[in-house]
Amino acid sequence: MQSSDVRATARQHLFPHFTPRQAWHSPQLPVIVRGEGCHVFDEEGRRFLDGLAGLFCVNIGYGRSDIAAAATEQMETLHFWPNWSAAHPAAVEAATKIAGLAPGDLDVVFFVNSGSEAVESAIKFARQYHRSRGEASRTKMIARDMAYHGTSMGALSVTGIPKYKEPFGPLLEGVRHIPNTLGESVPAQGSAAQLPSLEKLVATIEEEGPETVAAVFAEPVQNSRGALVPPEGYWAELRAICDRYGILLVADEVISGYGRLGTWFGSEKFGVVPDLLTFAKGSTSGYAPLGGVLIRQELAEGLMDSPTGGVFTHGATWGAHPVATRVATANLKALHDEDVLGNVGRLEPRFQAGLTALADAHPTIAEWRGTGFFYAIEFTGDRESGRTLTDQQSVELVREVMPRAMREAGLITRPDDRGATMLILSPPLIADEAVLDELLTAVDHVAAAVDGHVR
Numbered sequence: 436m437q438s439s440d441v442r443a444t445a446r447q448h449l450f451p452h453f454t455p456r457q458a459w460h461s462p463q464l465p466v467i468v469r470g471e472g473c474h475v476f477d478e479e480g481r482r483f484l485d486g487l488a489g490l491f492c493v494n495i496g497y498g499r500s501d502i503a504a505a506a507t508e509q510m511e512t513l514h515f516w517p518n519w520s521a522a523h524p525a526a527v528e529a530a531t532k533i534a535g536l537a538p539g540d541l542d543v544v545f546f547v548n549s550g551s552e553a554v555e556s557a558i559k560f561a562r563q564y565h566r567s568r569g570e571a572s573r574t575k576m577i578a579r580d581m582a583y584h585g586t587s588m589g590a591l592s593v594t595g596i597p598k599y600k601e602p603f604g605p606l607l608e609g610v611r612h613i614p615n616t617l618g619e620s621v622p623a624q625g626s627a628a629q630l631p632s633l634e635k636l637v638a639t640i641e642e643e644g645p646e647t648v649a650a651v652f653a654e655p656v657q658n659s660r661g662a663l664v665p666p667e668g669y670w671a672e673l674r675a676i677c678d679r680y681g682i683l684l685v686a687d688e689v690i691s692g693y694g695r696l697g698t699w700f701g702s703e704k705f706g707v708v709p710d711l712l713t714f715a716k717g718s719t720s721g722y723a724p725l726g727g728v729l730i731r732q733e734l735a736e737g738l739m740d741s742p743t744g745g746v747f748t749h750g751a752t753w754g755a756h757p758v759a760t761r762v763a764t765a766n767l768k769a770l771h772d773e774d775v776l777g778n779v780g781r782l783e784p785r786f787q788a789g790l791t792a793l794a795d796a797h798p799t800i801a802e803w804r805g806t807g808f809f810y811a812i813e814f815t816g817d818r819e820s821g822r823t824l825t826d827q828q829s830v831e832l833v834r835e836v837m838p839r840a841m842r843e844a845g846l847i848t849r850p851d852d853r854g855a856t857m858l859i860l861s862p863p864l865i866a867d868e869a870v871l872d873e874l875l876t877a878v879d880h881v882a883a884a885v886d887g888h889v890r
């Protein structure tokens with residue numbers, strides 16, 4: 436099929452995810468056919484640097500024959516068996532490996548097929564866990580403004596981005612959102628407990644009644660408002676607040692898990708053991724769909740041993756799929772054997788120095804934020820004068836100017852308008868010096884286009 440035919444047929448038969456009609460019908464709609472390392476190729480053979488690792492997931496890079504071989508072998512041996520009243524070696528091995536990487540006593544893995552399902556499962560586990568201990572009133576959830584936790588109705592309820600929720604009418608009751616950490620820092624001689632967002636968390640718990648709150652959800656570094664790295668001590672204080680009120684702390688590590696921040700999990704980086712940890716994306720580097728919830732041993736046992744519980748009343752046919760879990764094991768082995776996390780740690784200073792140089796060179800870069808291989812560049816009208824972007828300029832930048840400049844530069848990544856005008860950078864974790872330099876050069880071109888448009 437010619438690429439023009441693929442586009443026309445896609446419009447007829449393929450219904451896209453989160454894609455405006457204008458982009459879906461555009462003659463520029465990317466048709467990607469092949470990947471190799473940190474690059475992908477379209478039908479015309481054009482090479483693009485993948486600055487978003489697919490969708491924050493292709494941590495080990497494209498075109499791995501070892502992972503494909505593991506999948507093939509598993510398909511030939513046992514392509515399917517459910518995780519209902521049965522176990523199989525592929526899932527057991529992956530769960531053991533993941534538990535070994537996770538902090539503290541996060542030792543039990545409940546596998547699903549996506550990040551949304553992982554968050555959905557964490558919501559249901561939290562509610563059933565409390566109920567099994569005689570605390571059926573604990574049904575409410577608290578999450579943060581602008582946080583993205585997925586699209587199924589429960590996960591969407593804890594998501595804090597209004598425009599994703601509005602089309603669907605009433606969602607789960609009893610979900611509250613508190614401020615994220617944008618612009619916050621711990622006062623000199625003060626502590627994280629004085630952060631306005633955490634004071635608001637405590638006030639919210641008190642308002643709702645602590646005995647009604649089941650769980651608090653947060654990402655180690657929040658993506659949607661632009662790679663918000665938490666202030667010093669934030670996660671320790673979150674942990675302390677949840678402990679004080681008997682609330683489960685859920686770290687949503689769908690993006691931060693499996694090396695994105697330079698550690699196996701973001702929770703490790705910020706020195707906390709959450710009660711539940713949701714993951715997906717990087718667990719297989721996208722070679723197969725997989726998600727899951729890591730559960731602290733005593734909570735999992737608590738639910739299974741409870742006279743009123745005894746079973747987690749939740750599951751899915753494809754949960755702990757043999758091929759996906761086998762792929763996860765192969766992916767984690769490659770990340771480990773090739774010291775991919777070491778690569779992130781070694782190159783983080785180069786990445787950050789490059790971003791600082793770009794910010795110095797471009798008057799429209801307000802700031803960059805992030806850590807590891809996970810960054811957001813936030814744009815403004817003019818940094819020096821404090822002139823902000825108009826709504827119209829922001830729309831033009833995100834829909835036209837940045838995508839065009841990215842195409843010219845051979846870069847694929849995400850211009851973002853969730854709360855500000857941003858460009859998100861999250862390359863495969865195997866990117867070396869040359870790839871990082873290629874990425875920064877491409878971003879320089881995009882930032883120059885932004886400067887030119889708003890001048």
Ligand SMILES: Cc1ncc(COP(=O)(O)O)c(C=O)c1O
Nearest residue numbers: 549550551583584585687689715
């Ligand atoms: C933090 C977080 N949680 C949950 C999800 C939902 O994951 P999925 O798209 O696999 O359903 C995402 C997706 O980007 C995410 O970033």
